[in-house]
Amino acid sequence: MSENRVANLGSKFEPKLVAFMCNWCSYTASDLAGTARLHYAPNVRIIRVMCSGRVDPTFVLKAFALGADGVMIAGCHPGDCHYLEQNYKTMRRYALLRYTLAELGIEEDRLRLVWASAAEGPQLAEAINDFVERVRQLGPLRWSINWQEDGQREKAIEQIAHEHAEALEVPV
Amino acid sequence: MIKGDKNLRIGVYVCHCGTNIAGTVDVEKLRQFAETLPGVVLARHYKYMCSDPGQELLKQDIMEHGLNRVVVAACTPSLHEETFRRAAEQAGMNRFLVQIANIREQVAWVTDDAETALDKAKAHVAGAVRRVALHQPLERQFVPILPRALVVGGGIAGIQAALTLADAGKEVILVEREPSIGGHMAMFDKTFPTLDCAACILTPKMTAVKNHPNIRLLTYSEVINVEGSVGNYRVQIRRRPRYIKEDLCIGCMQCVEACVFTRARFPNPFDRGLGMRKPVYIPFAQAVPPVPLIDPEACLRLKQGKCKETCVVACGDRGAIDFEQQVIVEEYQVGVIIVATGYQIFDPSVIGYYGYGKLPNVYTALEVERLLNAGGPTSGKVLLRDGRVPKRVAIVHCVGSRDKKYHAYCSRVCCMYALKLAHLLKEKTGAEVYNCYIDIRTPGKGFEEFYNRVQEEGVHFIRGKVADVSPVPTGPGENGSSGLIITVEDTLLGEVRKIPVDMVVLAVALEPQADADNVRRMFGISCSTEGFFLEKHPKLAPVNTASDGVFLAGACQGPKDIPDTVAQADAAAAKALALIDAGQIELEPNTAWIDEEMCSGCKTCIPLCPFNAISRDEERQIAVIDEALCKGCGTCVAACPSGAAKQKLFGFEQIDEELEGILSYV
Numbered sequence: 001m002s003e004n005r006v007a008n009l010g011s012k013f014e015p016k017l018v019a020f021m022c023n024w025c026s027y028t029a030s031d032l033a034g035t036a037r038l039h040y041a042p043n044v045r046i047i048r049v050m051c052s053g054r055v056d057p058t059f060v061l062k063a064f065a066l067g068a069d070g071v072m073i074a075g076c077h078p079g080d081c082h083y084l085e086q087n088y089k090t091m092r093r094y095a096l097l098r099y100t101l102a103e104l105g106i107e108e109d110r111l112r113l114v115w116a117s118a119a120e121g122p123q124l125a126e127a128i129n130d131f132v133e134r135v136r137q138l139g140p141l142r143w144s145i146n147w148q149e150d151g152q153r154e155k156a157i158e159q160i161a162h163e164h165a166e167a168l169e170v171p172v
Numbered sequence: 173m174i175k176g177d178k179n180l181r182i183g184v185y186v187c188h189c190g191t192n193i194a195g196t197v198d199v200e201k202l203r204q205f206a207e208t209l210p211g212v213v214l215a216r217h218y219k220y221m222c223s224d225p226g227q228e229l230l231k232q233d234i235m236e237h238g239l240n241r242v243v244v245a246a247c248t249p250s251l252h253e254e255t256f257r258r259a260a261e262q263a264g265m266n267r268f269l270v271q272i273a274n275i276r277e278q279v280a281w282v283t284d285d286a287e288t289a290l291d292k293a294k295a296h297v298a299g300a301v302r303r304v305a306l307h308q309p310l311e312r313q314f315v316p317i318l319p320r321a322l323v324v325g326g327g328i329a330g331i332q333a334a335l336t337l338a339d340a341g342k343e344v345i346l347v348e349r350e351p352s353i354g355g356h357m358a359m360f361d362k363t364f365p366t367l368d369c370a371a372c373i374l375t376p377k378m379t380a381v382k383n384h385p386n387i388r389l390l391t392y393s394e395v396i397n398v399e400g401s402v403g404n405y406r407v408q409i410r411r412r413p414r415y416i417k418e419d420l421c422i423g424c425m426q427c428v429e430a431c432v433f434t435r436a437r438f439p440n441p442f443d444r445g446l447g448m449r450k451p452v453y454i455p456f457a458q459a460v461p462p463v464p465l466i467d468p469e470a471c472l473r474l475k476q477g478k479c480k481e482t483c484v485v486a487c488g489d490r491g492a493i494d495f496e497q498q499v500i501v502e503e504y505q506v507g508v509i510i511v512a513t514g515y516q517i518f519d520p521s522v523i524g525y526y527g528y529g530k531l532p533n534v535y536t537a538l539e540v541e542r543l544l545n546a547g548g549p550t551s552g553k554v555l556l557r558d559g560r561v562p563k564r565v566a567i568v569h570c571v572g573s574r575d576k577k578y579h580a581y582c583s584r585v586c587c588m589y590a591l592k593l594a595h596l597l598k599e600k601t602g603a604e605v606y607n608c609y610i611d612i613r614t615p616g617k618g619f620e621e622f623y624n625r626v627q628e629e630g631v632h633f634i635r636g637k638v639a640d641v642s643p644v645p646t647g648p649g650e651n652g653s654s655g656l657i658i659t660v661e662d663t664l665l666g667e668v669r670k671i672p673v674d675m676v677v678l679a680v681a682l683e684p685q686a687d688a689d690n691v692r693r694m695f696g697i698s699c700s701t702e703g704f705f706l707e708k709h710p711k712l713a714p715v716n717t718a719s720d721g722v723f724l725a726g727a728c729q730g731p732k733d734i735p736d737t738v739a740q741a742d743a744a745a746a747k748a749l750a751l752i753d754a755g756q757i758e759l760e761p762n763t764a765w766i767d768e769e770m771c772s773g774c775k776t777c778i779p780l781c782p783f784n785a786i787s788r789d790e791e792r793q794i795a796v797i798d799e800a801l802c803k804g805c806g807t808c809v810a811a812c813p814s815g816a817a818k819q820k821l822f823g824f825e826q827i828d829e830e831l832e833g834i835l836s837y838v
């Protein structure tokens with residue numbers, strides 16, 4: 001953990017979060033939380049997508065690049081997807097994404113997958129509060145600092161570039 | 173720098189929603205902020221944007237100021253997106269160039285602090301402005317609606333909905349899992365609060381279903397698969413064999429008479445096991461269709477292959493009996509679906525201290541309904557399992573309801589049916605009846621009056637939860653049968669009472685059907701936390717679901733009594749009719765498409781689509797999306813490594829810009 005981050009923990013750090021929510025379950029749940037006037041942490045900004053399966057991993061990376069301290073993906077419960085099974089694809093993508101984030105020097109916990117049915121306004125509000133707390137613990141994202149700290153990184157990139165070149169060679 | 177049309181002229185409208193938004197968010201500051209955003213040529217705030225003057229304002233501006241994009245910062249898009257799209261369209265703008273920023277449900281209503289709320293609202297507005305800049309004019313998409321309805325579940329809800337649709341001249345396929353339609357209502361003797369005889373009011377409707385030229389009734393059948401979408405659903409229905417041909421049987425019941433089992437000795441589920449049936453049976457006298465069926469687990473011929481087949485002889489020339497009948501699967505195409513699968517009762521045996529399942533004289537209310545029913549196992553005489561007439565009866569309210577351990581919710585009908593049972597038990601047996609309740613809830617037309625009447629009849633009311641039901645400890649009670657003692661804390665007297673009774677009736681909760689999860693998933697319906705099917709909006713769309721063209725009726729949506737069920741069934745039928753008669757429905761034009769230039773033909777997208785909308789054009793070596801099959805989830809778009817898969821309204825650039833917008837300004 002960087003010095004900066006530790007220094008920041010003491011002061012009142014308000015993380016900035018983005019949440020991608022599917023139209024059918026979780027976005028509706030967030031509306032329900034609103035209708036029920038459930039006050040939850042204001043740190044989250046919600047982007048509506050039709051399905052959690054629409055969340056392109058690059059959106060998540062971009063969010064971090066633009067200064068988000070955490071990203072939430074919220075979808076229908078497994079088995080309840082409006083599009084039958086697309087949230088399972090989200091689930092797989094999520095596992096891979098967390099792995100990738102760790103590789104990039106971003107704590108995996110900055111990405112969270114949440115299931116909330118259209119009836120689960122209170123649960124979603126709770127999940128948002130919980131996530132905000134977790135990210136607050138982690139402190140502000142210092143991607144560039146973490147990035148540079150990793151001595152293995154450059155070697156790894158070289159290695160990947162090498163493998164890439166090999167893979168592109170057309171076998172005779 | 174802002175992407176999109178160079179000649180952007182975006183108008184931003186901040187709605188006060190009375191004080192709903194303006195009470196928390198400083199709308200003037202938000203407006204000022206919006207004005208600074210790229211492409212915005214006009215920003216206003218207004219008291220109620222959804223009102224006629226609000227819409228007029230929008231239209232005027234579009235025409236006078238030549239706006240070519242609109243952002244409305246207001247309530248959730250599910251409420252008024254359509255309103256503003258329509259207004260924009262009326263002013264000559266393409267309706268899809270409008271974007272909503274949800275600053276009511278997602279900002280004003282959930283945020284304490286005005287300053288934070290303003291920041292959050294700014295972020296949402298900036299996101300919407302950046303996004304809408306990249307919106308493209310789109311054509312509206314409509315799909316035709318097949319004028320045929322599927323109704324699932326033949327309880328009073330399904331019956332009512334089917335009849336209403338059929339009377340309006342629409343074709344209906346009514347699927348019922350049990351051998352007869354009627355549902356729970358067919359089990360009752362009388363119905364509260366009027367005490368109408370259930371059969372007298374239900375049987376005519378059941379018969380009407382059977383005789384209606386527009387209704388195809390499939391009993392003993394279940395929907396096993398649903399494909400397609402609103403307007404054209406393809407459903408597969410599995411039909412179990414009755415071993416008696418419905419079209420040949422005349423319902424004379426001679427086969428039942430003639431069965432080699434001279435005595436009925438198999439428990440009849442319709443009588444909750446209190447009555448017996450033969451291997452060939454009809455579940456109850458008024459069953460519709462009035463066609464008996466054969467239980468393959470009980471019938472000698474079907475079980476062992478050997479029997480004198482006296483039933484076949486009795487049926488004679490009609491030849492309706494067919495031991496070779498198999499399960500068959502039929503397929504139907506329908507435009508709309510009404511789900512009316514009802515409820516099941518809570519199993520009280522899990523609450524040990526009520527003794528249900530162990531103490532023979534502890535009954536569920538539904539069992540007592542059967543005992544009271546003239547067509548029931550005791551021909552309407554209230555007799556205990558040992559043949560006695562009860563002299564003292566305790567009715568325990570809220571069994572499984574209003575109890576965090578089981579169901580936190582109130583089942584709504586139990587107080588009333590408990591009062592009904594108290595009245596009927598007293599009337600038929602003269603017994604002393606004790607109603608042990610937490611609260612009596614009688615909010616309905618004629619309900620409180622009925623409560624008063626039952627009180628006047630001398631039924632005892634004890635406010636308190638029953639903590640225990642035990643056999644009389646001193647051994648056999650009167651007539652050598654074991655009596656019961658209930659322990660109840662009378663909270664009005666402030667003392668624990670022990671009351672000897674010889675019958676305990678448990679007013680059990682109504683809960684979702686055991687297979688409710690499978691059923692709702694098949695039809696794309698969500699559920700509320702307790703498992704009942706979820707309506708699209710609790711107030712404004714009570715019979716719609718998240719799936720267009722799928723409607724709800726009756727107790728599958730939540731506990732309710734017959735009057736409410738029937739009202740809801742008619743509402744569902746009306747909604748279905750409106751759709752059918754409109755002939756078409758508009759779909760969000762958010763389908764995916766392939767940019768042929770960019771597609772590398774890698775096939776990543778193909779297996780991701782559960783609707784088989786994507787295929788590969790082998791000749792051109794690219795993916796092709798059938799937009800008629802695409803439902804617009806965007807999963808393939810997110811996965812395409814070359815960015816060739818695109819989505820209307822949720823394109824990469826649009827979401828990407830929204831992200832930039834919400835993160836870059838505040």
Ligand SMILES: Cc1cc2nc3c(=O)[nH]c(=O)nc-3n(C[C@H](O)[C@H](O)[C@H](O)COP(=O)(O)OP(=O)(O)OC[C@H]3O[C@@H](n4cnc5c(N)ncnc54)[C@H](O)[C@@H]3O)c2cc1C
Nearest residue numbers: 325327328329349355356363364513514515726727733734
């Ligand atoms: C003990 C008791 C007494 C009551 N007394 C009264 C009363 O006096 N007055 C009153 O107004 N209300 C009373 N009620 C409430 C009443 O039962 C309900 O309001 C009513 O039955 C709801 O009708 P429904 O059609 O929604 O559900 P149901 O009656 O449960 O009918 C559902 C039907 O759908 C069928 N089904 C289920 N799943 C499937 C499937 N997957 N495929 C095909 N078919 C399926 C079932 O077999 C059933 O026939 C009482 C309830 C109880 C428990």
